[in-house]
Amino acid sequence: MVVAFDHGGGVRAVRVPIPDNPLGYTLVYVVDTDRGPVLVDTGWDDPGSWDTLAAGLAACGTAVGEVYGVVVTHHHPDHHGLSARVREASGAWVTLHAADAAIVRRTRETRPEQWWSYMAAKLTAAGAPEEHVAPLRTPRAGNLPGLSPAPPDREIVHGELLDLPGRRLRAIWTPGHTPGHVCLHLEEQHPGGLPGDGRLFSGDHLLPGISPHIGLYEDPDDATVTDPLGDYLDSLERIGRLTPAEVLPAHQHPFTDAPGRVRALLDHHQGRLAGLLALLAEPLTPWRLAERMEWNRPWADLPYGSRTIAVSEAESHLRRLVKLGRAEPVPGSDPVAYAAV
DSSP states (O other), X not given: OOOEEEOSSSEEEEEEEOTTOTTOEEEEEEEOOTTSOEEEOOOOSSHHHHHHHHHHHHHTTOOGGGOOEEEOSOOSHHHHTTHHHHHHHHOOEEEEEHHHHHHHHHHHHSOHHHHHHHHHHHXXXXXXXXXXXXXXXXXXXXXXXXXXXXXXXXXXXXXXXXXXXXXXXXXXXXXXXXXXXXXXXXXXOOTTOOSSSSEEEEETTSOSSOOOOOOOOOOTXXXXXXXXXXXXXXXHHHHHTOOOSEEEESSSOOBSOHHHHHHHHHHHHHHHHHHHHHHTTSOBOHHHHHHHSXXXXXXXXXXXXXXXXXXXXXXXXXXHHHHTTSEEEOXXXXXXXXXXX
């Protein structure tokens, strides 16, 4: 069933399904411009998702072939996945922030087996048991989505007005969920007259009911120690200073009171960091820390891929605590364990 919504003021949304994912769908926004529709994100690269996107555009009174441009909030496959097919069908330009464009290029240039080897080494260093690492030693390339994402034609610059003729859509760089995540501020009066400053396409940065995954920024050829959680918290503060009348996220549903949601997320992460400090009263590897953290289900019930993601999130929180001087690695530990200070 095609599900499309009219948000007024020349903005519509299409629910594009994500196969086998609890999020269910990506909300692809269709923004009318003087040159034709521009999409904010495209959805997962899957035949069923493509059919839904095409049918949804028809329900919005347009077609894939009429798309003028694609603005991608970030490089993840449920957002960027169908960009290449849209561009092939329409000749549309595709734009992505430079930091995520670099990830796209690296992904396209890196052999799949190099990624598997890198992931195995990272998980081993995090203290993962051999039974979790072993499947990565004999992988099948088809198991990893997004191996050939579409390279963008243009790169988004923080603060710029994007090429949407007749509209004012400003890019706001909000790293955290990915290095190049952007929110998009539609600087126009709300069509329903809600008080506030326009509307915000928030991607995965600001969601109404869940906190986005904050993992590590991975690059097999770069040993730079990044601080994704610190980046995310800083980005939340930046968005908190906006007062959009409405937020249009990539998942769940639209909502108001962006500053209130920002405060709730800041409080959530501060509380989580405090809870992790209590756990680190004893030295723990990132894997052992992840086992003790609270997730949306018990650790024993988390599927394989979710455990890998959970360990990445545990490491991002550890990096924040280390940078704040609240935790440190235990000398001589192998794999490296961390303890509160």
